[in-house]
Amino acid sequence: MQHTSYSVDVAAPAGVVYALIADTTQWPLFVPPSVHVERLDFDGTLDRFGMWATANGTVTSWVSRRSLDPRLRTIDFHQEVPAPPATSMGGRWTVEELGPARSRLNLLHRFEVRDDDPADAEWLTRATDTNSRAELDELKRTAELWTKLDGLLMTFEDSVRVHGPSELVYDFLYRAGDWPAHLPEITRADVAEDRQGVQLLDTDTLGADGVTETSTAVRVCFPHAGRIVFKQTRTPRLLAAHTGEWAVNPDETGVTAVATHQVLLREEDIEPVLGPGADLTQARDHVRRTLGGASTRVLHLARRHAETAVRTLIPQR
Incomplete structure (x- = not known):
């Protein structure tokens, strides 16, 4: 022992x-x-x-x-x-x-x-x-951040409604290595899956300021539950930690695809990233807008992937 x-x-x-x-x-x-x-x-x-x-x-x-x-x-x-x-x-x-x-x-x-x-x-x-x-x-x-921790933590989600098979929505979210072909801001996405259902994802993302950020994430995939959970092990500046989940929730009339994020902000990066005088409120707005915008674009592409396949399979009159 x-x-x-x-x-x-x-x-x-x-x-x-x-x-x-x-x-x-x-x-x-x-x-x-x-x-x-x-x-x-x-x-x-x-x-x-x-x-x-x-x-x-x-x-x-x-x-x-x-x-x-x-x-x-x-x-x-x-x-x-x-x-x-x-x-x-x-x-x-x-x-x-x-x-x-x-x-x-x-x-x-x-x-x-x-x-x-x-x-x-x-x-x-x-x-x-x-x-x-x-x-x-x-x-x-x-x-030791206990007096300000509530302000540094964020949880938010975005969703889209899909009229197509849940399997195809999940398929698009699972195949993250294909995302650069659909999302111009993602210039590189390398996926390794040495153990089934556990992916290592390395991405380069071009920001609005022209700076490329490299991030690394571990993704754990639950295909039967329609879920992919992730944690960035190498985060962009401003994020001390970032976890989240992609979820595909079918019901009687269609599918709801959801992206959820949990974030711990790095306070000392606020001014270096957002400029002199930037504060926590601006940092929260920036993260909500950038992360939420990026994941919403992925969700819309997943919807198009699923709905286009349905239209292709339905005979046109």
Whole structure:
């Protein structure tokens, strides 16, 4: 059995820090290795979820169960279905109160690999160390923004109505590598799918100011549910974190295609990106307009893709 432990002091109240680690659905925004969390069960104390995360440059997934104790500010966790090469993985989060606005966040891991294989143990120790340090560093940074965090967080969605097959709408959203042929602002889109349903998407996007921004995203695809969730692991300036989802929702009369975004703004980039004197309100408007506009254009193209196919198949009189 291997053990690791990490701690970081945070200039934020213990309750704020605990709230960040307690809500796993927000981890993709606040915890760099976390790509997507699919909550399976939650009753306020017991939390069971599927997790997709990066580890040593790859995307892996597992199912975890956690037990939360808000009074003691502890969270015990255990992977029900460990991600290889682990055969067991568990641990504990604790938050200690050091003062009215000071706390200490601790993370303990214990894990095993099959037959104590040295290569597997080294790989898992390295992944655990890299991810744990990144998690604590970003949780510290986010928690210390606690007085202004609400203003830096954004959630919004756009949708279009489609009179065509949901499968074709999903097909267009899934084949992101084809988007440059339809969207002139996307000058490059490279997709790698080494593991079925998990895509790595690299894009170059030409902005209105003539500057090309390169971004990288992990996309987890759920074709039977008509969903593609994503997290940008390399974000444009102004965005500290960006996650979202493409959803295709059929009903009796057609399909609603939806793009949802969750964003954490990087306050120190506001003036360098938007110009001297720009403020948070302008930054929020800019992000809503640019991200919403881009995803709406993709949705309209997905609609055209589906509806054009329908018109082609229907005999013209």
